[in-house]
Amino acid sequence: MTWEIGGKTLTSRLLIGSALYPSPEIMCKAIKASGSEVVTVSLRRQNPSENSGGQFWDIIKNTGLHILPNTAGCHSAKEAIAIAQMGREIFATNWVKLEVIGDDYNLQPDPFGTLEAAKELIDQGFEVFPYCTDDLVLCQKLVNVGCTILMPWGAPIGTGQGLLNPFALKTLRARLPHIKLLVDAGMGLPSHACQAMELGFDGVLLNSAIALANKPVAMAGAFAHAVDAGYGAYQSGTMPQREAASPSSPIIGQPFWH
Amino acid sequence: MIALFLNGQPKKVAIGSSLAQAIAVWEYTESNFAVAVNQQFVPRSHYHKTVLNDGDHIDVIAPMQGG
Numbered sequence: 001m002t003w004e005i006g007g008k009t010l011t012s013r014l015l016i017g018s019a020l021y022p023s024p025e026i027m028c029k030a031i032k033a034s035g036s037e038v039v040t041v042s043l044r045r046q047n048p049s050e051n052s053g054g055q056f057w058d059i060i061k062n063t064g065l066h067i068l069p070n071t072a073g074c075h076s077a078k079e080a081i082a083i084a085q086m087g088r089e090i091f092a093t094n095w096v097k098l099e100v101i102g103d104d105y106n107l108q109p110d111p112f113g114t115l116e117a118a119k120e121l122i123d124q125g126f127e128v129f130p131y132c133t134d135d136l137v138l139c140q141k142l143v144n145v146g147c148t149i150l151m152p153w154g155a156p157i158g159t160g161q162g163l164l165n166p167f168a169l170k171t172l173r174a175r176l177p178h179i180k181l182l183v184d185a186g187m188g189l190p191s192h193a194c195q196a197m198e199l200g201f202d203g204v205l206l207n208s209a210i211a212l213a214n215k216p217v218a219m220a221g222a223f224a225h226a227v228d229a230g231y232g233a234y235q236s237g238t239m240p241q242r243e244a245a246s247p248s249s250p251i252i253g254q255p256f257w258h
Numbered sequence: 259m260i261a262l263f264l265n266g267q268p269k270k271v272a273i274g275s276s277l278a279q280a281i282a283v284w285e286y287t288e289s290n291f292a293v294a295v296n297q298q299f300v301p302r303s304h305y306h307k308t309v310l311n312d313g314d315h316i317d318v319i320a321p322m323q324g325g
């Protein structure tokens with residue numbers, strides 16, 4: 001089943017990063033195994049004597065996937081806006097994964113810088129995918145400045161701890177029913193991605209959990225299944241939880257009744 | 259000559275150099291890069307009319323792995 005995000009129609013609900021793989025070959029195989037149609041990339045300084053950026057870009061171009069440039073490493077709205085503009089020129093896309101980091105220890109997004117940059121970038125015609133905390137008020141303000149996509153963290157980037165605050169994520173889903181919600185960062189297991197989808201999220205964005213697995217290609221496939229399973233579960237409607245046990249086999253006709 | 263910074267490294271270019279001239283001198287031959295001067299994005303179409311000044315910080319960036 002297809003879905004739409006940022007003006008594009010996708011089949012997969014798993015967005016994948018391009019960093020930290022043991023080799024470019026394994027990265028390509030893992031991306032393919034994930035079934036993802038969107039890959040994130042960053043922008044970094046390049047010296048004339050190097051052409052590492054060109055080689056990497058050739059590999060990514062050959063995947064044929066939609067490119068989602070990020071503003072990773074930016075610590076202010078000004079920096080993020082400049083990087084977004086540079087990404088738009090290089091990749092010929094108005095998509096940007098907006099990252100404005102407020103704390104270097106846990107790479108927590110700066111809510112104020114993120115909001116400031118999001119407003120400006122939307123005014124400039126960007127389709128902003130903001131990496132944000134799971135704070136409801138921040139998310140509402142991002143929506144108010146025009147964001148139609150939000151990417152709250154599950155846990156700090158690269159920790160693999162899973163969804164630390166399911167209540168907050170569930171609240172976002174309930175309060176922002178028309179916004180595309182993706183959990184970005186902090187997942188380590190396929191079950192974490194499955195849980196995000198079970199909460200009603202529209203997708204997940206992953207990198208470390210796949211790239212740092214012992215077998216990234218196999219893990220990419222596992223995550224793809226988990227995302228599908230979680231989405232199917234949410235669409236199916238889960239049974240209500242009960243405090244007390246309730247037998248599933250009929251009581252009437254029970255032999256040896258005493 | 260004026261002194262400026264390319265990706266944080268000190269460089270010198272002729273007085274009155276445009277960004278286009280500096281990019282050529284520094285031998286950026288690939289097309290997959292973008293440039294900022296003093297943290298302001300400069301579109302490729304403006305390289306010729308962007309004159310560099312003493313102390314400018316120029317960043318040339320290219321695609322890289324990212325999450």
